[in-house]
Amino acid sequence: MTPHPLQEPGLWVQRIGGRVFPQGMPALFLDRDGTINIDTGYPDDPAGIALRAHISPVIAAANHAGIPVVIVTNQSGIARGYFGWDEFSAVNGRVLDLLGREGASVDMVLACAYHENGIGPLAIADHPMRKPNPGMLLEAARRLDIDAPRSLIVGDKPADMEAGRRAGLAQGWLVDGEPSRQGDFAISSLRDRSDFDSLLGAIAALGAAPGQA
Structure with a gap:
């Protein structure tokens, strides 16, 4: 079995594929459960x-x-001890496989397993990697040399949007949420086809923009 890409007991950082990106590109950040796949609890x-x-x-x-x-x-x-990294790996592999069947791929996966009600070394409250803290986004930005202020995040919880705001992103799309603004951070709703079209347009605009100022 391939060892899990754990940077520490509660932090998974997995680089997927070999795509090379120019320095200073924006990124598309996404939450997983409830955003990419239908949320089934745990x-x-x-x-x-x-x-x-x-x-x-x-x-x-x-x-x-x-x-x-x-x-x-x-x-x-x-x-919380409901399952382990083996189960996470299997589920995540399934998510990536289903995306691949529809012509979509992911370049990096970060997962934080720290929680105040955790067990043993995972029992850490307000860990910097756990959303709404921005640690996972900042770590990915460092590893991939991402331009955070031009990046986007899609999520289904306010914590996803707050992590994006704290990481210095400019825009977020909240699944089944309401449009709002938190300082310079704009949140758009992601409910219907027109909302998805708006998100697709924002991604296309990023791709058309230069990677460096």
Whole structure:
């Protein structure tokens, strides 16, 4: 079995594929459960994974635009002892496989398993890598030399949007949420086809923009 890409007991950082990106590119950050796949609570069974509608074309659009795609996911189920990194790996592999079947790919996956109600070394409150803290986004930005202020995040919880804001991103799309603004950080709703079209347009604009100022 391939060793899990753990940087520490509660932090998974996996570089996927060999795509090379120019310095200073923006990225598309996405939460996983409830954003890419239908949220089933604490997903630990690959057989129960299904993608949300319309999300694969969003990721594929970023692929075609040459923009890194990064998953940033909290996994408190691991901290609480509901399942382990083996189950996470199997579920995540299923998510990536389903995306691949629809012509979409991910370049990096980061997962944080720290939680205040965790067990043993995973019992850490307000860990810097756990959203709404921006640690996972900042770590991906460092590793891929991402231009955070031009990057986008898609998520289904306010914590995803707050992590994006704290990481210095300019825009977020909140699944089934309401449009709002937090300082310079703009949140758009992601409910219907017109919202997805707006997100696709924002990704296309990033791909058309120069990678360096």
